[in-house]
Amino acid sequence: MSHEAHVAHHFDDAEQQYDACSLGMWIFLTTEILFFGALFTAYAMYRSEYPQAFAHASSHLSVWWGGFNTAVLLGSSLTMVLAHHAARTGHQENLVRNLWLTVLQGGGFLAVKAIEYSDKFAHHLYPGAGFEYHGADPGQAEIFFSLYFAMTGFHALHMVIGIAIVATLAVLAARGKFTPRSHLPVEMTGLYWHFVDIVWVFLYPLLYLIR
């Protein structure tokens, strides 16, 4: 039984390593679902308790920036899939190009998020002592913005981590670290990236669209 170089010492073979890593990644994503799940629960509870205040507060978010960002993220998931495909089929250049495109779109998403955040700060729509709100039930609106910043903030944090990992992969890929037989990190990072993408697919309608 030959022990291949990319198989860690405690695994019998590459198949066992693959099974362990993908199962581990799926369990990790399950913990992430529960992590965001607590926030979604809080959102659902307050939305059903204060539907009008939430609808009115939600109208202060820009549907167009949010929609633009949704498109950017879906595009980044596409390039991530293409990167994985390129790794599997051994297209080195395509792999590197698609990983950098993913990083680029992730960065674009965060840039738009920064524009949105600074707009909220300029209008004093951030929770805390400086909160100013011209409408009914400012307290309930402040809860909406608390949830908005908590949910999109944690999502953005996951984006930052994802971008750092994908950029690292791109550098490694350019050095020829990944082969059709050995590209587990690309696949696992892809799973993570799609997960973060899907969280946004739920955040966007809940925060921006439903009125």
Added chain:
Amino acid sequence: MTPAAATDRRHYLNASYTAASWLFTVDHKRIGILYLLSVTFFFLLGGAAAVAFRLELLTPAGDLVTAETYNNLFTVHGVVMVFFFLIPAIPAVLGNFLVPLMIGAKDLAFPKLNLTSWWLFMIGGAITLGAVITGGVDTGWTFYTPYSSTYANTSVSTAIIGVFLTGFASILTGLNFIVTIHTMRAPGMTWFRLPLFIWAHYAASLIMVLGTPVVATVLVLVVLERSLGLGIFNPNLGGDPLLFQHLFWFYSHPAVYIMILPAMGVVTEIIAAFSGRRIFGYKFIAFSSLAIAGLGFLVWGHHMFVSGQSMYAGIIFSFLSFLVAIPSAVKVFNWTATLYKGQVRMLTPMVYAMGFMGLFTIGGLTGLFLAAMALDVHFHDTYFVVAHFHYIMVGGAVMAYLGGIHYWWPKITGKLYHEWWGRISAVVIFLGFNLTFFPQFLLGYLGMPRRYYAYPEEFQVLNVMSSAGASILGIGYLIPLVYLVWSLKYGPDAGPNPWGAKGLEWETYSPPPTLNFDTTPVVECEAYDYAAGEMAPELPGTQGHGSSTSEEAGSSEP
């Protein structure tokens, strides 16, 4: 394998002696030892806080410490014991050491994550200790809002960040166990040949993975309320502090099962080994672990019967809480049936296991009182609750933890401890425990609320009994510390299988080599394959020290 070879043989302990080889090890056995030392430290720390407030409670007046100090003391005790001792104790020490050995693997699936887990645990512990030193925390271990989020002036945020990091240590351990049990089993080790210790850890790992992220989120939200002014739990804005309680107990009730399920796994192993019988009702015990883990997620509302939650929610939570008694009782009955007509050897681990069964049963039955809504109105936030959960968490989980440490000590260290002192410690702890906590049932029944540093004079006799019991309990915990450390240098060599027990961990050397087995074991029989009428070997410890019978015990080598 001969005992002579054991001294100069390479094993996981003498593989390397440098500090780095320990602090950055990826060997699951060494990480288990790191966790053993760490949780022992935290146990002594949490115990010291308990000593201080039990001294305060000797007299009705609040005279030894101030009210603020008292609040800090019970918070430190709770936070340290729950998050830094009970939750990691059995999984991260014994589970870490034994899961790969028991399933015939070289290591856990993710050794580096395992090391990361320990580092996160230590960093989290250091930060929480920092909070205790720089102003203390006075919220109780439950961090209830709005006190914790708006009003408390103590180092709440720092303590929470420490607990948050430790939560990730727990998630990584659970994730590692689940993946390892799925993918790393030796040839022939089918799911229903797994030792029940593994099933118990699998069930507990599900809770770690599914519950911990929720408490992580809710604790971070408290920190963000304190630091950035978010208002999710702030009643002044229309926020709901009860939302915190729901999300907190969604994890923190199942967390009790993170403590007790592995404890049940330990006790199952001990009872089978020292009855010399195949465990009675293997599949019932295996599935009752999963049933407890599953039901455990549906009962959190029984902490909130008097909080103002809907009465109908209360009725459902009450009913579901009663249901937990069924799989718990299934285990106790199966253990009892295993003992029946077994060749029971009352050695130290078995004495601990018997103590567990008695104390866990009392703790479980008094839990039914608290699951009944009408009774809970009377018992809520009294010493009855304190006594109940200590019977489960200390009488149950800590007894099993110590039983497990004794049972696998020869495997972990290669040495035998002094058998007589072992039994003494188990009996002293059992007696001290009951003297400490049984009076608290009576105090709670009489209406003494928890978390007060002064109390009416008529409660003094029972409080003095409790404090006296705590001093006996404290001594009981120190005894094993002495003779176990002593055995490291002076104990006789244990040999691979001093108890004549079944299971893959007993088929390799003591202490095991770094990769656990010389050749990957192949499993050909069921777990607990104790043949009827087969006499277990006499133990060196029962005849005084010096005579090693490890040749005889080692005859089961493959």
